[in-house]
Amino acid sequence: MPQSDTPPFPDSTKRRDLLATGTLALGCAGACALAVPFLNSLKNTAITSLSDNTLEVDLSTLAPGQGMTVQWQDWPVFIQRRTPQMLAALQAPAHIATLRDADSKILQQPKDATNWHRSVRPDYGVLVGICTHLGCVPTFEKPGSAPEAKGGYFCPCHGSHFDAAGRVVQRAPAPYNLPVPPVTFLSDTKIRIGHSAGDPGFSMSDIQQI
Ligand code: FES
Numbered sequence: 611m612p613q614s615d616t617p618p619f620p621d622s623t624k625r626r627d628l629l630a631t632g633t634l635a636l637g638c639a640g641a642c643a644l645a646v647p648f649l650n651s652l653k654n655t656a657i658t659s660l661s662d663n664t665l666e667v668d669l670s671t672l673a674p675g676q677g678m679t680v681q682w683q684d685w686p687v688f689i690q691r692r693t694p695q696m697l698a699a700l701q702a703p704a705h706i707a708t709l710r711d712a713d714s715k716i717l718q719q720p721k722d723a724t725n726w727h728r729s730v731r732p733d734y735g736v737l738v739g740i741c742t743h744l745g746c747v748p749t750f751e752k753p754g755s756a757p758e759a760k761g762g763y764f765c766p767c768h769g770s771h772f773d774a775a776g777r778v779v780q781r782a783p784a785p786y787n788l789p790v791p792p793v794t795f796l797s798d799t800k801i802r803i804g805h806s807a808g809d810p811g812f813s814m815s816d817i818q819q820i
Pocket of ligand 1: 741742743744745746765766767768769770783784
């Protein structure tokens with residue numbers, strides 16, 4: 611796992627008050643435990659931490675529909691290989707109408723992830739797993755596990771739902787979509803987290819809120 615200093619944030623991204631800090635501590639105690647089922651394939655997956663604070667992840671063992679969590683810059687990062695059904699669900703007009711920022715107008719992602727799937731490639735989603743409300747760690751909602759579960763994420767602290775692209779639903783406590791880290795595909799099944807070839811000037815400190 612990468613070792614890093616606390617990442618730099620602009621003042622606007624640090625505005626979680628004391629209540630938020632307490633909620634984060636309590637929320638993560640439960641949410642992090644709940645996140646465990648989403649962890650898989652890690653023991654079979656090569657994860658290489660590089661000296662420039664980037665992380666290389668081999669995705670070759672990830673089957674369609676599977677996800678895993680890695681740690682980058684002290685954040686949990688959700689990686690999900692999406693199925694055609696999940697991609698279709700992301701584009702359904704009735705679903706899009708339920709989202710707060712369907713077009714990712716708020717800067718929560720690099721330019722090469724400012725698209726309907728909020729990722730470099732549609733078939734792989736890579737998201738920072740920190741709720742934009744008060745910072746809990748959302749859990750994965752396996753498709754079919756609940757009527758509304760289509761392979762997105764649910765924050766158990768105050769009930770925010772995000773779709774598989776990390777887009778938050780309207781009326782959720784979370785104000786913004788989940789952040790997307792900079793990602794570069796090194797091959798068909800290997801990514802580097804921490805650098806965006808499509809938006810090389812992007813920095814996590816540019817993000818509205820994490
Ligand atoms: S921390 Fe409140 S909904 Fe996620």
